[in-house]
Amino acid sequence: AELRGSLGQPGSRLDMPLSVLGRDATAHLPRITGIERITLPSRPGRYDINGAELLYSLLNAPWLQSLLKVSLDLEWRFPKLFCPREHQIMVNSSEDQPWRGVRKLLQALISAHDTVAQKDYDPVLPPIPEHLPDDEEAMRIVCLVKNKQPLGATIKRSDLTGEIFVARVIHGGLADRSGLLHAGDRIMEVNGYPVDGLEPEQVIEILARSHGTLMFKVVPITDRPVNNHTMMYVRTMADYSPQQDPAIPCAEAGMGFRKGDVLEIVDQTDALWWQAKKLPSTSACAGLIPSTNMLRRKQREFWWSQPYQPHTCIKTYEEAFESEEGEFGGNVDGIYLPGFRRSLRLCRRRSHSTGSSQQSCHTRCPSSCYSALNNPYEEVVRYQRNPQDAHRLVALVGPSGVGVNELRRRLIQSNPGTFQGAVPHTTRAAKSCEESGREYHFINRELFENMVYNNRFLEYGEYRGHYYGTSLDAVKDILNSGRICLIDIEPHAIQSVRTHELKAYIIYVKPPTIDRMRTTRQNAQVTTNYYATRPFKEEDFLEMEEAARKLESHYCQYFDYIMVNNELQDSCVQLLTAMRKAQDEPQWVPANWIRPTEES
Numbered sequence: 001a002e003l004r005g006s007l008g009q010p011g012s013r014l015d016m017p018l019s020v021l022g023r024d025a026t027a028h029l030p031r032i033t034g035i036e037r038i039t040l041p042s043r044p045g046r047y048d049i050n051g052a053e054l055l056y057s058l059l060n061a062p063w064l065q066s067l068l069k070v071s072l073d074l075e076w077r078f079p080k081l082f083c084p085r086e087h088q089i090m091v092n093s094s095e096d097q098p099w100r101g102v103r104k105l106l107q108a109l110i111s112a113h114d115t116v117a118q119k120d121y122d123p124v125l126p127p128i129p130e131h132l133p134d135d136e137e138a139m140r141i142v143c144l145v146k147n148k149q150p151l152g153a154t155i156k157r158s159d160l161t162g163e164i165f166v167a168r169v170i171h172g173g174l175a176d177r178s179g180l181l182h183a184g185d186r187i188m189e190v191n192g193y194p195v196d197g198l199e200p201e202q203v204i205e206i207l208a209r210s211h212g213t214l215m216f217k218v219v220p221i222t223d224r225p226v227n228n229h230t231m232m233y234v235r236t237m238a239d240y241s242p243q244q245d246p247a248i249p250c251a252e253a254g255m256g257f258r259k260g261d262v263l264e265i266v267d268q269t270d271a272l273w274w275q276a277k278k279l280p281s282t283s284a285c286a287g288l289i290p291s292t293n294m295l296r297r298k299q300r301e302f303w304w305s306q307p308y309q310p311h312t313c314i315k316t317y318e319e320a321f322e323s324e325e326g327e328f329g330g331n332v333d334g335i336y337l338p339g340f341r342r343s344l345r346l347c348r349r350r351s352h353s354t355g356s357s358q359q360s361c362h363t364r365c366p367s368s369c370y371s372a373l374n375n376p377y378e379e380v381v382r383y384q385r386n387p388q389d390a391h392r393l394v395a396l397v398g399p400s401g402v403g404v405n406e407l408r409r410r411l412i413q414s415n416p417g418t419f420q421g422a423v424p425h426t427t428r429a430a431k432s433c434e435e436s437g438r439e440y441h442f443i444n445r446e447l448f449e450n451m452v453y454n455n456r457f458l459e460y461g462e463y464r465g466h467y468y469g470t471s472l473d474a475v476k477d478i479l480n481s482g483r484i485c486l487i488d489i490e491p492h493a494i495q496s497v498r499t500h501e502l503k504a505y506i507i508y509v510k511p512p513t514i515d516r517m518r519t520t521r522q523n524a525q526v527t528t529n530y531y532a533t534r535p536f537k538e539e540d541f542l543e544m545e546e547a548a549r550k551l552e553s554h555y556c557q558y559f560d561y562i563m564v565n566n567e568l569q570d571s572c573v574q575l576l577t578a579m580r581k582a583q584d585e586p587q588w589v590p591a592n593w594i595r596p597t598e599e600s
């Protein structure tokens with residue numbers, strides 16, 4: 001402690017040892033030794049001045065060597081002051097008063113030097129026995145101090161031999177951080193109890209009963225498998241609960257997740273069971289999750305075990321008597337807002353109804369369920385748009401009537417120079433007041449089908465004998481003009497916009513509680529097929545709530561942002577904030593958007 005106090009910064013004066021001499025002695029030291037002051041050698045950074053190693057190097061330092069030389073000189077000149085062998089100061093007479101401090105210092109330094117110099121601070125290992133039997137197994141004794149955390153290792157019993165092995169060491173757990181236990185190590189004893197032949201549960205019981213230190217006697221595995229995978233992040237496309245999985249080797253070590261969670265995969269050594277952390281993560285310890293192959297297998301089993309369920313309607317519609325396109329034409333204050341026409345919206349909406357083969361809507365990508373079966377984990381990377389790059393497409397999804405179009409329209413209207421909707425295509429004839437490229441791109445049926453064939457539509461459908469659709473090129477036109485393209489899509493079209501090219505940011509617009517809808521939607525108008533519009537009824541709210549529940553359960557893994565459309569004004573601000581986030585802040589995106597593969 002004295003030395004620690006004395007050192008301070010490198011290059012500082014060594015005050016403390018001198019100050020222990022007292023004023024008188026300090027005054028005499030230069031006269032005796034010829035040393036004006038003692039300065040520590042300069043080294044970058046602060047000294048870590050703890051421990052014997054420092055003391056040892058200190059006592060071997062050149063400045064101390066000079067002091068020792070002085071002591072020898074003193075000893076030679078004043079032999080009676082010193083005991084020859086022990087470097088002890090003997091004299092105690094009054095005439096030596098001014099020297100007393102110096103003698104004490106030298107005595108302390110010399111004895112400290114001798115003590116430290118003679119000690120060996122390396123661990124003392126027992127001598128290696130000369131004759132070891134060939135079949136002798138190397139053992140390792142591992143002591144771990146039990147705390148509130150789990151040990152972070154699982155064990156298993158060999159059915160063949162009854163031997164107990166470490167099955168898995170959980171990344172970041174106590175055992176892993178100790179670096180002393182490894183998967184495949186054979187456990188011989190736990191706290192002195194031999195475990196061969198015991199059931200793993202009995203071993204666990206011994207561990208549970210023990211307090212303080214846990215002592216394992218293990219035969220280390222000879223060829224330890226190397227975890228040589230690189231860091232990987234994934235977005236989960238399915239829910240998983242270890243408690244409901246009879247196949248997981250150890251449910252307590254498992255980690256549950258929900259669709260859309262982002263996980264850091266920290267260990268893929270085992271082909272069937274990986275280790276992962278959920279982000280953002282506060283815990284150092286990982287959990288066990290099924291590998292891609294394992295989860296795929298589980299999902300297939302689950303898929304086949306489910307009774308057949310046709311897609312249900314999100315909204316039911318009265319047939320026929322639809323009015324022509326009308327009030328959704330978007331000419332507001334002289335600025336034309338495309339993509340809000342009734343036929344287009346009704347056509348897309350109908351895509352949910354069952355069995356209406358003539359009026360169905362299609363996307364160019366497989367359904368989310370199908371792709372989740374193939375890819376239960378989607379590899380993701382952190383991506384931030386470069387300001388020089390085109391903006392990311394922003395796509396809104398929500399149950400019918402929630403206010404997706406209202407929000408979109410308000411945002412585009414507030415700043416048409418920045419935000420724009422895509423101009424849709426249709427095969428219906430243009431009306432006298434309409435211009436091609438403004439309300440719609442009017443094209444003939446053959447051309448439309450050709451575009452469908454060439455995968456040019458993000459989403460399209462047929463309504464009352466005419467095709468309607470949103471093309472990839474219409475979206476790209478806006479993005480290439482430097483503006484932000486804001487579209488709304490049906491949920492089944494999400495996959496068609498999640499591409500390297502468009503890098504769509506998906507915003508889910510969620511309805512508030514029914515109570516809040518009753519209050520906020522008093523003057524709102526619901527779009528129906530039969531009547532142009534009418535006020536919301538109680539059943540509309542119930543239907544919207546149910547549709548939202550289904551939509552979330554099928555597609556929540558694709559939502560980049562979720563907002564509740566409660567108060568209209570607040571929702572507009574929230575939407576604007578989300579759009580900025582999408583363009584200017586780092587987000588998790590599929591890895592193949594950044595490192596395109598052949599498939600993407």
Ligand SMILES: Nc1ncnc2c1ncn2[C@@H]1O[C@H](COP(=O)(O)OP(=O)(O)OP(=O)(O)O)[C@@H](O)[C@H]1O
Nearest residue numbers: 400401402403404405406520524525565566567568
């Ligand atoms: N937060 C809100 N508060 C009050 N009224 C709202 C709110 N959001 C939307 N509305 C109103 O609700 C009605 C339906 O909204 P909108 O037409 O945008 O629905 P939508 O989600 O586009 O549905 P659809 O796709 O079926 O047309 C409109 O009258 C709209 O003005």
